[in-house]
Amino acid sequence: MAISLTVNGSPLTLNVPGEKPLLWALREDANLVGTKFGCGIAMCGACTVHVNGEATRTCVLPCSAVAGKEVTTIEGITAKGLNAVQQAWIEMQVPQCGYCQSGFIMAVTALLDKNANPSDAEVEAAITNLCRCGTYPAMRKAIRRAIELMKGGAK
Amino acid sequence: MNAPSKKPKSSFRRKFLIGTAWVGGGLAVAASVGGALAWRRVSNAQKFMLPVDHAKGESSFNAWLKIAPDSTVTVAVPRQDMGQGIYTMLAMLVAEELDADWTKVKPEQAPLNPVYGNMTALVDGAPPAMKSMVGMVSKVLGLQATGGSTSTRDGWMPMRVAAASARAMLLAVAAQKWSVPASELTIEKSIVMHKKTGKRAPFGEFAKEAAALTPPANVSLKSQSEWKLLGTSPPRTDVVEKSTGNAQFGIDVRLDGMLYAAVKHIDLVQGELQAVRWKSGAAPKGVLHEVRGSDWFAVIGASYWSMQQALKDVELVGGGATAVMLSSSRLAEVYERVLDGQDGDLSPIAKPLRRTFAEKGNTLRMIAGTDVAKRVEAKYSVPFLAHATMEPMNCTARIRDGKVDVWVGNQAPTIVQWLAASAANVSGDNVTVHTPYLGGGFGRRSDMEVVRQALACAKVTGGKPVQVIWSREEDVKHDAYRPAVTCKMSAAFDEKGGVGAWYHAIVGPSVTKAFIKRLNPMLAGDDPPDKTNCEGAAEAPYRSAFANFQVDHAQVDLPIPMGYWRSVGHSFNAFFVESFVDEIANALNKDPYLFRLELLKDEPRFAKVLNAAASAAKWNTPLSPIAGGKVGRGIAVAESFKSIVAQVVDVEVIGKQIKLRRVVSAVDCGFALDPENVKAQISSAAIFGLTAALKGKITLKESQVEQNNFNDYGLLSLAEAPEFETVIVNSGDALGGIGEVGLPPVAPALANAIFAATRKRLREMPFVM
Ligand code: FES
Ligand code: FES
Numbered sequence: 001m002a003i004s005l006t007v008n009g010s011p012l013t014l015n016v017p018g019e020k021p022l023l024w025a026l027r028e029d030a031n032l033v034g035t036k037f038g039c040g041i042a043m044c045g046a047c048t049v050h051v052n053g054e055a056t057r058t059c060v061l062p063c064s065a066v067a068g069k070e071v072t073t074i075e076g077i078t079a080k081g082l083n084a085v086q087q088a089w090i091e092m093q094v095p096q097c098g099y100c101q102s103g104f105i106m107a108v109t110a111l112l113d114k115n116a117n118p119s120d121a122e123v124e125a126a127i128t129n130l131c132r133c134g135t136y137p138a139m140r141k142a143i144r145r146a147i148e149l150m151k152g153g154a155k
Numbered sequence: 156m157n158a159p160s161k162k163p164k165s166s167f168r169r170k171f172l173i174g175t176a177w178v179g180g181g182l183a184v185a186a187s188v189g190g191a192l193a194w195r196r197v198s199n200a201q202k203f204m205l206p207v208d209h210a211k212g213e214s215s216f217n218a219w220l221k222i223a224p225d226s227t228v229t230v231a232v233p234r235q236d237m238g239q240g241i242y243t244m245l246a247m248l249v250a251e252e253l254d255a256d257w258t259k260v261k262p263e264q265a266p267l268n269p270v271y272g273n274m275t276a277l278v279d280g281a282p283p284a285m286k287s288m289v290g291m292v293s294k295v296l297g298l299q300a301t302g303g304s305t306s307t308r309d310g311w312m313p314m315r316v317a318a319a320s321a322r323a324m325l326l327a328v329a330a331q332k333w334s335v336p337a338s339e340l341t342i343e344k345s346i347v348m349h350k351k352t353g354k355r356a357p358f359g360e361f362a363k364e365a366a367a368l369t370p371p372a373n374v375s376l377k378s379q380s381e382w383k384l385l386g387t388s389p390p391r392t393d394v395v396e397k398s399t400g401n402a403q404f405g406i407d408v409r410l411d412g413m414l415y416a417a418v419k420h421i422d423l424v425q426g427e428l429q430a431v432r433w434k435s436g437a438a439p440k441g442v443l444h445e446v447r448g449s450d451w452f453a454v455i456g457a458s459y460w461s462m463q464q465a466l467k468d469v470e471l472v473g474g475g476a477t478a479v480m481l482s483s484s485r486l487a488e489v490y491e492r493v494l495d496g497q498d499g500d501l502s503p504i505a506k507p508l509r510r511t512f513a514e515k516g517n518t519l520r521m522i523a524g525t526d527v528a529k530r531v532e533a534k535y536s537v538p539f540l541a542h543a544t545m546e547p548m549n550c551t552a553r554i555r556d557g558k559v560d561v562w563v564g565n566q567a568p569t570i571v572q573w574l575a576a577s578a579a580n581v582s583g584d585n586v587t588v589h590t591p592y593l594g595g596g597f598g599r600r601s602d603m604e605v606v607r608q609a610l611a612c613a614k615v616t617g618g619k620p621v622q623v624i625w626s627r628e629e630d631v632k633h634d635a636y637r638p639a640v641t642c643k644m645s646a647a648f649d650e651k652g653g654v655g656a657w658y659h660a661i662v663g664p665s666v667t668k669a670f671i672k673r674l675n676p677m678l679a680g681d682d683p684p685d686k687t688n689c690e691g692a693a694e695a696p697y698r699s700a701f702a703n704f705q706v707d708h709a710q711v712d713l714p715i716p717m718g719y720w721r722s723v724g725h726s727f728n729a730f731f732v733e734s735f736v737d738e739i740a741n742a743l744n745k746d747p748y749l750f751r752l753e754l755l756k757d758e759p760r761f762a763k764v765l766n767a768a769a770s771a772a773k774w775n776t777p778l779s780p781i782a783g784g785k786v787g788r789g790i791a792v793a794e795s796f797k798s799i800v801a802q803v804v805d806v807e808v809i810g811k812q813i814k815l816r817r818v819v820s821a822v823d824c825g826f827a828l829d830p831e832n833v834k835a836q837i838s839s840a841a842i843f844g845l846t847a848a849l850k851g852k853i854t855l856k857e858s859q860v861e862q863n864n865f866n867d868y869g870l871l872s873l874a875e876a877p878e879f880e881t882v883i884v885n886s887g888d889a890l891g892g893i894g895e896v897g898l899p900p901v902a903p904a905l906a907n908a909i910f911a912a913t914r915k916r917l918r919e920m921p922f923v924m
Contacts, residue, residue: 017461024460028415033407036594038545039627043865046545074400082399089398093390093831096839097238099398099404099545099594120374124874130865132545132595133238134842136876138835 003067008076009031018064023047025063026073034074034102038130045129048103049073053098055110074102077109084154085109088146096133104129116150158441203270206230211603214366216324218270219317220249222366226345226359228255230314232262233271234306236393236565237544237596238839239894240832241306243391245314246305247829251375252318253341253358258855262392264590267572267583272753274593277896281295290406303736307828308797308890309771312428324365324833325358332361379826388831393592403563403591406549406624412549414443416455416612417462418605420633420888423858425714430472439465444615446608453612459624480501480715483538483639483854486713490641491663493709494534507662507709510684513693516703521656525647531742532645535918537727539853540637540720541868546594547630550609553620554579560620561588561609564593566601570674574603578610596844598719602635602673629867632860635673635718636853638664640727642692644735649702654739654754656703659692659731665710666724682710687719690791691899694762697736700754714858721843725795729899730906730920733791738916747907748790760823764884765801767821771882778816784809786816787912791900797809798824798891802841802900804877806908811924813849813909815877818901823884824891830883833893838879840897846871848902 003014005029014025026032026049038046040059047059050072077083082090085108095101104127111118111126118126123143133137146154171183188315205221207213213229216222221229230246242262250260265271322342329347330337333354343346348355379385438445442465444455452471456462481503489501498506522530550563552575559575568588575586589871595599609623626631640663649655665685693706720726740750748769755762767789778786785808792801800823805816820837827833850869854861862868906917915924 020458020460024458028458028460031409033403033409036404036545037406037624039865041627041864041866044545046869078399078401086398090390090394093388093394093835095238095391095394095397095895096240097236097545097593097595098393098402100209101397102400105398127873130545130870130872132543132597132843132870134839134846134871134876135835136842136871136873137838137879139873 001064003063004069005066005068008072008079010102014063019062022049022063022066022071023063026058028076032075034078036102038100038103043130044100044103045107046100046103048106048129050106050110050144053113055107055108065108077105080136080155083109084149085112085142085146087149087154088142092138092142092145094135094138094142096135100129100131100133101135104131104139108146112146112150117147162614177919186580189252194286203268203877205229206266212363214362214364216321217317217370218265218268219314219674220321222321222325222359222362224359224362226256226259226357226362228260228345230260230262231265234263234310234565235264235568235590235593235596235600237564237566237593237600239306239836240391240829242393243389244307244832245310246392246830247384247389248310249318251382252315254344254383256344257384257389259345260392260551267568267588297434299798308892309561310409311890315376316374319376320370323371323374324368325361327368328361328365329356329358339813342457344859349479352418361902385828386826386830388829391832393519397592401851404546404594405551405562405591406546406594406622408551408562408589408591408622408793410553410620413622414455414457414616415459415462416446416453416608416621417459417466418451418608418623418625418629419466419471419472420451420629421470421546423473423478424480424855425716427472427475428452428471429474432470432472434468434470439468441465444612446612446615448608448611451608453608453623455621459622463626467769477714480858480859481714482856482858486639486855487536487641489711489889490536490662493711494641494643494660499841501711504711507711508682509709511705511707511819513683513698513704513706515698515701515705516656516701516882516904518656518705521703522647522658525656529648530645531739532643533738533916533918534641534643535731535734536641537639537730537920538851539639539715540847540851540853541631541634541853541904542595542597542599542630542720542860543868543870544593544595544597544599545866547627548599548605548625549623550605551620551622552606552609552613553618554610554613555618557581557585559613560589560591561606562591563606563609564591564596564600565603565606566593566596566598567603570601570603571606572701574606575610578607578901579612597721599634601901602670604633604635604673604720627864631853631864633716634853635670637720637726638669638713638715638717642731646733646735646739651694652743652859654701655806657695657701657705658853659695659699660709661689661692661704661707661728662686662709662711664713664717666717666719668712669720673716673718685710687724689728690724691795692724692732694794695732695791696758696794697732697754699752699757717853721840722795722898725895726847729791729793729795730902733793733900733903734906734916734918737789737791737903737910741910751792757774760886760888761792761794761799764799764821764823765790765885767882767884768792768801768803768819771821771880771899772802772805772817772819776804778815779807781807785912787845787908787910789904789907789909789911790905791907793899795896795899796892796898797889798822800837800896801899802897802904804901804904804908806905806912808909808912808924813922813924815845815875815905817878817880818904820879820881820897821884822881822893822896823886823888824893824896825888826890827883828890832879833883834879837881837897840895841879841901844898844901845905846875847920848905849875877881
């Protein structure tokens with residue numbers, strides 16, 4: 001099945017079964033491996049990308065559901081230069097093993113795009129990804145820092 | 156510093172060794188690596204040169220570092236980075252002695268060579284009786300492994316000596332060129348300078364000639380007061396890659412013509428694969444190869460996802476002699492009987508092996524002779540646990556033209572090489588092990604099951620590389636688990652009302668035996684005592700305060716795959732010891748912090764860390780109350796991997812809900828070489844421990860693991876994580892580990908906090924109100 005969509009700003013046609021999850025199409029067919037496989041059941045968030053700007057877990061998202069949509073992955077964000085969340089992540093030295101981090105950065109970026117000044121409770125309610133290395137303390141600081149950077153005009 | 160000369164290398168070597176191995180900086184240098192071992196390793200490091208990239212004009216100085224004309228320093232890191240920041244740490248050791256510009260220091264995975272073997276892991280891990288077994292494995296393998304929080308301690312001497320030696324060689328060339336004495340030269344951020352004449356040049360300009368010199372017979376290392384980098388926290392070398400999606404993990408390896416394999420194990424946690432049945436009669440379209448393993452089955456095709464789909468259509472029949480039926484409920488009964496000293500009717504478990512790991516005075520007699528009213532007794536237990544590394548198990552292998560390449564996030568490349576060589580029937584020289592970043596390790600990636608599978612798959616693909624990936628379900632159901640352990644503790648008060656006797660009886664398997672057996676059944680012969688069973692219990696910090704002290708262990712062999720899990724035996728023994736000491740304090744009506752201090756009067760290092768945690772946590776300041784719930788504060792302290800950590804946990808209990816408010820830690824790891832990373836590792840390990848305390852549980856029903864994925868084997872989330880505060884106590888003692896040490900005290904500190912809040916004592920993990 002040929003499915004056309006936009007990935008990181010460029011048109012892409014995937015020749016995959018419609019039920020193939022977007023995660024695996026990105027990793028196997030589009031050679032975009034920054035988006036990770038962690039659980040396959042929408043529990044961990046390692047596979048988070050933006051679909052039309054919404055943070056979306058792609059391990060359970062069939063390709064047929066993204067036809068005609070705009071998908072942005074961690075590679076797409078990075079290609080435009082580090083965004084505020086990434087800058088804050090680096091400043092606060094968040095990653096340990098690093099495996100979960102693309103998913104977190106995508107989830108936090110989508111949150112801050114919608115709500116530039118979320119409360120701690122709003123952050124905790126929205127960011128339900130999992131990090132086995134327990135980088136949460138540094139993430140909390142980095143999220144606050146990203147909010148500050150955005151107030152200062154960072155993208 | 157002696158000037159390097161152009162004497163032939165062989166004549167100086169012996170002198171070099173003797174001269175350098177004992178020259179120390181501000182810390183007790185030879186404490187962690189036996190002197191003789193360090194001595195030998197520096198010698199070997201001089202024989203083996205780190206391979207260079209000729210295109211970049213690099214010059215290799217020894218096994219540990221090379222320098223390019225643009226002054227880029229490449230540091231060979233013979234350990235694996237699973238998030239603990241060891242690439243950064245070991246590169247810092249080299250950068251410090253070289254006074255290199257940190258932005259131009261690049262760590263890279265070291266090639267496989269015996270010179271890098273992890274001696275500290277072996278020395279630390281081996282009780283005298285076990286040395287032969289461990290020694291044999293390590294000798295055969297020249298073990299280049301990461302574990303036991305040993306990496307920094309192990310690299311401490313050889314890597315600094317290697318860098319100091321390169322520094323002397325660089326300065327010798329500069330001195331000759333500028334006709335000035337080498338002793339007048341300094342280096343700052345990779346620039347060599349001569350103050351009197353104002354001459355300056357980046358050291359890369361001298362690298363080629365310097366590397367051709369004979370290394371000096373003696374080098375002195377910087378003293379602690381001269382350090383510029385150590386003791387600070389420069390940016391980690393991997394953080395940008397890991398914040399941009401560019402870091403490559405094993406699962407991200409992409410090769411020309413690469414195929415994917417999906418794996419399914421038999422439903423039983425242990426046993427043999429006896430039959431494979433396709434529900435639709437044959438393998439679905441797209442399956443190019445089928446591979447049958449000992450207890451697993453794999454299908455190979457062009458897409459991992461489609462292979463995973465294909466496996467939904469297969470039924471595996473498992474059984475055989477190694478499949479022993481066991482349920483968690485039965486295991487609990489067996490443990491209970493063993494704990495009560497009854498060794499009959501333990502089926503399907505064999506009679507345990509009973510041993511005493513620590514003994515002082517006559518503990519059993521004193522306890523038996525003390526009135527029940529003057530005794531405290533309690534039983535504790537912990538379940539099996541999975542590691543659940545965020546990156547699922549995977550391995551990519553290619554066997555082509557007598558050469559084998561393996562790409563795998565692993566904690567022991569030497570073992571990978573060994574397995575690959577024997578699987579493909581080639582010599583070790585024909586095997587290349589590529590170690591990308593590890594998406595979590597925690598001990599999981601020292602187990603080699605997935606490597607065997609990838610090699611078996613690579614044998615049938617006609618030279619094409621194949622990437623084996625496990626689903627999360629396979630990972631949860633077929634881990635090498637942290638074992639379930641039970642214990643009984645007893646204390647008897649003496650006439651003065653103090654603790655006169657402490658008795659700790661533990662029931663559990665030997666993880667080391669299970670690990671070695673999985674690696675190679677041939678190596679698991681007899682049953683030497685496994686130090687990890689009783690670590691943290693046999694040397695409980697309070698033992699000096701008790702006239703009678705005994706720790707016994709009943710070793711039961713379990714028909715379940717088991718392996719090392721972050722902090723190993725400390726992960727449960729600290730829970731036992733630190734909960735029980737709290738129970739004694741309560742029985743004596745004493746403040747749990749002050750009672751510990753009392754017991755630690757002859758252990759000043761422990762007392763200092765305990766005090767640091769209590770004062771940072773404002774132990775005596777009441778917690779702010781919450782509506783509809785109770786609040787409490789608990790404390791615990793434990794030594795593991797030669798570091799001491801004390802933690803104070805503040806908790807809120809609302810009905811059945813346990814909410815973590817704050818964890819304050821104090822840590823003495825000798826000296827915090829990278830304080831920010833020390834703090835990050837402490838909170839990381841504490842969150843790992845809190846996850847176990849609140850959520851972790853693997854249970855068996857008829858030898859099948861009942862959990863599946865993160866839905867029923869949960870991890871702590873951002874919302875559930877407490878606030879953290881960590882204070883560092885730089886005692887100047889020998890360096891201790893840091894990757895695991897924040898874990899042991901956190902669960903008992905939480906249990907103690909819950910008790911303080913509710914008067915309910917939780918003796919079983921995970922905690923349920
Ligand atoms: S892999 Fe998609 S949520 Fe875990
Ligand atoms: S950094 Fe390792 S899982 Fe989050």
